[in-house]
Amino acid sequence: MMSSSPRFNRRTLLAGTGGVAAAGLLGIRPAFATEGPQSYTPTWASVDQHPPAPQWFQDAKFGIYWHWGVFSVPAYANEWYPRNMHNNGSNENNHHKSVYGDPS
Template sequence: MSPSSFQFSRRQLLVAAGLGTAAGILRVGPAWATAGPQSYSPSWSSVDQHPPAPEWLQDAKFGIYYHWGVFSVPAFASEWYPRNMYNNGSGENNHHKSVYGDPSVWPYHNFINGARDKAGNWVQFAP
């Protein structure tokens, strides 16, 4: 076989990944179906016959996405602050002008290097 016969196109790779994912999901499917009785009646004894959580959920992990960056210094809006502070009339732009001054005079890199805001407070990102 030639080396070119082992090359995948992007489409073939996506199809293979999708089939692999589907196979993994379908493999878990029967565990849901055989986990207990298939119907409930309005009583606690009926509820107690069913497992408290499906098998896939019992092994699930819990995660929290937490992001901290220079955009956190102004503590206004979102991580889009650096972009939107330069858009005239945006909420970020109006906030920036009122607290720090015009972005052309008080640019975003002042949050990194450190500078004083209009009230005289020192403002700088501290990771």
């Protein structure tokens, strides 16, 4: 008969403790909504008692994620290049024929 309790093995134990250790080293702490009043009423005065944003959000840094995909290899048009290069008469098709030859 199988037990319904979760099975722990070395891999899950190491992954869990490694994640906790990494979070501790990076200074990552759980964000709890304990700042400000515990309840409010639907009035502007009550809403103004709450902080405008949680502390983790106020401490956040601005970042941009950019993905360099295979569509950037021809450096022409956009990410639809591989699709549109097969449409006869399209700008992508004409460009592909002139630079690389017929895409067929």
